Amino acid sequence: MTAIPKIVVQAEDFDQSAEIHAMTSGNKDIGAVATFSGLCRSEGESLNALELEHYPGMAEAEIERSAKEACTRWPIDGLTVIHRYGVIQPGEQIVLVIATSRHRDAAFDGARYVMDFLKSNAPFWKKEHRVDGKPAGWVDAKESDEQAKNRWQ
Amino acid sequence: MTAIPKIVVQAEDFDQSAEIHAMTSGNKDIGAVATFSGLCRSEGESLNALELEHYPGMAEAEIERSAKEACTRWPIDGLTVIHRYGVIQPGEQIVLVIATSRHRDAAFDGARYVMDFLKSNAPFWKKEHRVDGKPAGWVDAKESDEQAKNRWQ
Amino acid sequence: MTEFTVKMLYFSWIRERVGIEEEQLVLPQTVSTVRELLLWLRERNEQFAAAIEFPDIIRVALDQEHTEHESSIGTPREIALFPPMTGG
Amino acid sequence: MTEFTVKMLYFSWIRERVGIEEEQLVLPQTVSTVRELLLWLRERNEQFAAAIEFPDIIRVALDQEHTEHESSIGTPREIALFPPMTGG
Numbered sequence: 261m262t263a264i265p266k267i268v269v270q271a272e273d274f275d276q277s278a279e280i281h282a283m284t285s286g287n288k289d290i291g292a293v294a295t296f297s298g299l300c301r302s303e304g305e306s307l308n309a310l311e312l313e314h315y316p317g318m319a320e321a322e323i324e325r326s327a328k329e330a331c332t333r334w335p336i337d338g339l340t341v342i343h344r345y346g347v348i349q350p351g352e353q354i355v356l357v358i359a360t361s362r363h364r365d366a367a368f369d370g371a372r373y374v375m376d377f378l379k380s381n382a383p384f385w386k387k388e389h390r391v392d393g394k395p396a397g398w399v400d401a402k403e404s405d406e407q408a409k410n411r412w413q
Numbered sequence: 414m415t416a417i418p419k420i421v422v423q424a425e426d427f428d429q430s431a432e433i434h435a436m437t438s439g440n441k442d443i444g445a446v447a448t449f450s451g452l453c454r455s456e457g458e459s460l461n462a463l464e465l466e467h468y469p470g471m472a473e474a475e476i477e478r479s480a481k482e483a484c485t486r487w488p489i490d491g492l493t494v495i496h497r498y499g500v501i502q503p504g505e506q507i508v509l510v511i512a513t514s515r516h517r518d519a520a521f522d523g524a525r526y527v528m529d530f531l532k533s534n535a536p537f538w539k540k541e542h543r544v545d546g547k548p549a550g551w552v553d554a555k556e557s558d559e560q561a562k563n564r565w566q
Numbered sequence: 567m568t569e570f571t572v573k574m575l576y577f578s579w580i581r582e583r584v585g586i587e588e589e590q591l592v593l594p595q596t597v598s599t600v601r602e603l604l605l606w607l608r609e610r611n612e613q614f615a616a617a618i619e620f621p622d623i624i625r626v627a628l629d630q631e632h633t634e635h636e637s638s639i640g641t642p643r644e645i646a647l648f649p650p651m652t653g654g
Numbered sequence: 655m656t657e658f659t660v661k662m663l664y665f666s667w668i669r670e671r672v673g674i675e676e677e678q679l680v681l682p683q684t685v686s687t688v689r690e691l692l693l694w695l696r697e698r699n700e701q702f703a704a705a706i707e708f709p710d711i712i713r714v715a716l717d718q719e720h721t722e723h724e725s726s727i728g729t730p731r732e733i734a735l736f737p738p739m740t741g742g
Binding site: 275284362 | 429452515
Binding site: 298312313314315317318319321322343354355375378379380381382383384385386387398399400401402405 | 575577578627630631632646649650651653
């Protein structure tokens, strides 16, 4: 039986340890928990905040697509993905992926696969608000993110 | 400047979120946090406990060796490794690796590299205490762990 | 293909340049692929011309699914235009 | 090489089979490689014979560093014998 991923897109912050606890407390045969969290960087204190825009509905759908694919590729017991939108300050959390499994390779691969696909497929856009008052600008997509996705093919 | 890893070998449990907080609270340019935690499995409720033996001194030295190597291979901002010894119940944490970086690839690679090397190089041995009262037995090393190490060469 | 009405959505700097978040739009019969849609939209006014200056970089989703520019449009309920994603 | 005294450490099922955790041991001149050490230890008594039944699988650390069986021993302060590791 493949796991049913938990996907949440929300403005509020989240609690990584509470999410891990929710995934592991009911199952004493999980041996491995891999997590990734993405934080808002200050870019050398030049950034006041990031503003994250998203496409409601499609954001959840795209994350779910990659999460379900991960659950068929590897023996994953649980997969939780939380992505925030709205205004986020430097140091704050933006995204969280948790993959649990009996085995560490599946947990690592699952978490990384979801992050790679989320980066280039999930409809979120970052706008940078600068400390120096210059006009806010949209972050350019990185070629390296597209390449990261291709390594799974 | 390469990061100085934090390596701890202890009998006590640990708090993952406190460890992450200690690594990220002072630095608002960390964009990525990858973690791995290894938990004691009940093996279908057949296991009462794991007993972990270690070689004090060498255990820390071997973990440090792989952690320092990870910090030279990837642009890592911080690396924390905690490994427990003694009696550990199903569901409890055994090991924790946290790698922080500006970039997600470095964080993922760093955490996984340390886990792969720790598995086959750090002097820890697990003994299984069974629910059915049969004699406790030492866990056999897995060939797959040796192979996992070789993928980094 | 016959004319039909569709909900259009615009995100990020495309939304800013066209000046609207969403609208109901009647697509003409002549528009049958995603690429034709982009080229047709570009002719609507200066705002759309600025937003779709380089059609190749625009991503299009039909009913919330990424779609190639060569694909035919079909009859989706909603069509979204946006730049490459920068989430995560 | 001349005779010297070294601290021996045994772990896991090797410790259980030899029945001691650590000891001070005088290594004879004839023992110059790790493999020779294992073969010499195996002759000490029945416990060591049982622990080192298959020398190839035994790991040896000289002064807390993994060492190949072909390596010469040198004059370490401590030598540890243990099975393949199962931590993590």
